[in-house]
Amino acid sequence: MQRLINRSPSRPLRIALSIIPFVLILLTYQISSGMRKAENEQDKLLPSFTEIASAIDRMALEPSKRSGEYLFWRDTQSSLSRLVKGVSIAAFIGLIVGLAAGAIPLIAAPLKPLITAVSLIPPLAILPVLFIVFGLGELSKIMLIVLGVSPFIVRDILQRTQELPREQLVKAQTLGGNSWQIILRVILPQILPRLIDAVRLSLGTAWLFLIAAEAIASTDGLGYRIFLVRRYMSMDIILPYVAWITLLAFATDWLLLQLSRFIYPWYHSEK
Amino acid sequence: MNNFIELTNISKHYGDKVVLERMTTQIAKGEFVTLVGASGCGKSTFLRLLLGTELASSGAITIEGELIEKEPSSERGIVFQKYSVFPHLNARQNVALGIEFERSVGLGRLFGAKRKDAIDIADAWLEAVGLSSSAELYPHELSGGMQQRLALAQALVKKPKILLLDEPFGALDPGIRKDMHELVLKLWQENQLTVFMVTHDLKEGFHLGSRLWVFDKRRNDPHAPNRFGSTITFDIPLNAQNATRNHQDLEAIKSEMHIVSTT
Numbered sequence: 001m002q003r004l005i006n007r008s009p010s011r012p013l014r015i016a017l018s019i020i021p022f023v024l025i026l027l028t029y030q031i032s033s034g035m036r037k038a039e040n041e042q043d044k045l046l047p048s049f050t051e052i053a054s055a056i057d058r059m060a061l062e063p064s065k066r067s068g069e070y071l072f073w074r075d076t077q078s079s080l081s082r083l084v085k086g087v088s089i090a091a092f093i094g095l096i097v098g099l100a101a102g103a104i105p106l107i108a109a110p111l112k113p114l115i116t117a118v119s120l121i122p123p124l125a126i127l128p129v130l131f132i133v134f135g136l137g138e139l140s141k142i143m144l145i146v147l148g149v150s151p152f153i154v155r156d157i158l159q160r161t162q163e164l165p166r167e168q169l170v171k172a173q174t175l176g177g178n179s180w181q182i183i184l185r186v187i188l189p190q191i192l193p194r195l196i197d198a199v200r201l202s203l204g205t206a207w208l209f210l211i212a213a214e215a216i217a218s219t220d221g222l223g224y225r226i227f228l229v230r231r232y233m234s235m236d237i238i239l240p241y242v243a244w245i246t247l248l249a250f251a252t253d254w255l256l257l258q259l260s261r262f263i264y265p266w267y268h269s270e271k
Numbered sequence: 272m273n274n275f276i277e278l279t280n281i282s283k284h285y286g287d288k289v290v291l292e293r294m295t296t297q298i299a300k301g302e303f304v305t306l307v308g309a310s311g312c313g314k315s316t317f318l319r320l321l322l323g324t325e326l327a328s329s330g331a332i333t334i335e336g337e338l339i340e341k342e343p344s345s346e347r348g349i350v351f352q353k354y355s356v357f358p359h360l361n362a363r364q365n366v367a368l369g370i371e372f373e374r375s376v377g378l379g380r381l382f383g384a385k386r387k388d389a390i391d392i393a394d395a396w397l398e399a400v401g402l403s404s405s406a407e408l409y410p411h412e413l414s415g416g417m418q419q420r421l422a423l424a425q426a427l428v429k430k431p432k433i434l435l436l437d438e439p440f441g442a443l444d445p446g447i448r449k450d451m452h453e454l455v456l457k458l459w460q461e462n463q464l465t466v467f468m469v470t471h472d473l474k475e476g477f478h479l480g481s482r483l484w485v486f487d488k489r490r491n492d493p494h495a496p497n498r499f500g501s502t503i504t505f506d507i508p509l510n511a512q513n514a515t516r517n518h519q520d521l522e523a524i525k526s527e528m529h530i531v532s533t534t
């Protein structure tokens with residue numbers, strides 16, 4: 001008998017095993033929902049799958065009676081646009097500041113303590129400040145994402161830059177490179193795939209801040225909708241929205257990984 | 272040209288720990304100096320002084336009468352045991368980088384005819400180290416030996432006055448190491464290089480060098496092991512024609528080193 005720590009499932013078995021928990025959750029949900037419905041047909045807490053399907057139908061496939069828009073798609077578009085803008089700005093700041101501080105000790109000296117201090121500010125605590133300064137429009141929501149995510153990216157990129165083998169920088173100097181050339185040709189191209197890594201890791205946080213900002217002050221967006229329909233206990237809308245956000249988060253992560261593998265094959269075969 | 276490189280009273284210490292002390296010697300152009308010694312004897316420290324990543328605590332190093340620059344520069348090429356090549360560039364780009372740095376100050380990148388020209392030079396060097404067929408491959412697709420060949424081509428494209436090798440073959444299999452020895456000797460002769468090579472393999476030092484330095488401590492205080500630093504205890508001119516003599520020297524040094532390290 002092989003030891004338990006040496007036994008690993010074959011590929012088909014592994015796939016089957018990975019699906020089982022999801023099936024179990026859905027099954028449990030359906031049974032609980034049925035039990036509650038049997039007691040009270042009006043129950044809103046655990047809507048049946050047909051109710052959820054008709055809610056999706058209402059939100060995504062029929063135009064809203066009030067505005068004539070497809071609310072689900074409009075919410076998705078607004079949220080994704082904010083997320084992409086916020087994360088892109090944060091990634092840009094993270095790359096420039098992190099790279100400069102990581103490569104040039106004279107820039108790191110004044111910036112490092114500042115970055116550490118800024119990263120300790122809870123972004124949600126200064127959300128009111130953002131609303132006061134930037135108004136209640138798009139800008140304050142994007143700024144919240146930027147503020148929430150960029151300190152992490154800056155610190156991560158700074159560290160990755162300093163982790164590049166010292167030998168490479170010495171070698172580049174013996175090839176006659178000046179500081180600018182070495183940053184441009186040796187450091188930057190090696191940091192870009194690491195920036196994608198950092199962005200992937202920060203996406204969860206970015207979603208958190210996006211939904212928080214939308215919940216507090218917005219007129220559309222996935223987070224806004226969830227918090228709006230909560231007032232009517234519309235679980236039939238909240239649940240598919242949550243599933244949709246999860247799917248979007250998963251898809252962005254997967255797409256970024258594929259992009260990174262496609263552009264930087266050398267980076268992925270190094271590990 | 273006997274005084275191509277001159278070392279005058281070089282010492283290096285970190286705080287109270289003396290690593291190297293009072294090294295004074297001259298090296299002629301075209302010499303192949305191999306540096307051997309027990310680990311921690313300061314041979315790698317000495318190489319870093321030559322490279323410019325560390326500065327001597329006292330004394331002076333000159334090349335052709337000029338003090339060496341205090342940071343790495345293109346007159347001193349280097350091949351490390353690892354991390355000598357850039358993983359994000361293919362073999363050809365790795366070699367061409369040195370030319371691009373030189374000819375494009377702003378971007379470090381050449382385009383059009385200039386790029387073609389740089390690629391031609393790079394390809395010639397790739398051929399010289401036997402990597403012609405691997406020009407498009409990235410370092411992770413190359414074996415350890417091929418990576419070191421690439422690192423050599425990359426360093427030589429700058430035509431450095433001295434070439435520094437820091438245990439370049441330490442991580443390679445014996446068979447591949449033998450091929451690399453032939454390559455290094457060929458490149459050394461064809462390009463009239465001045466080479467310094469650190470190795471922990473005494474035999475390799477004898478086989479490759481035209482001059483062999485053994486680093487060790489002249490004096491040792493058992494109560495204060497850091498008080499005295501290493502210096503060149505043996506400076507042996509090697510002659511390819513006189514292999515038996517070299518072999519006797521090898522045995523002599525082996526026993527000497529044993530005595531020195533046990534007292």
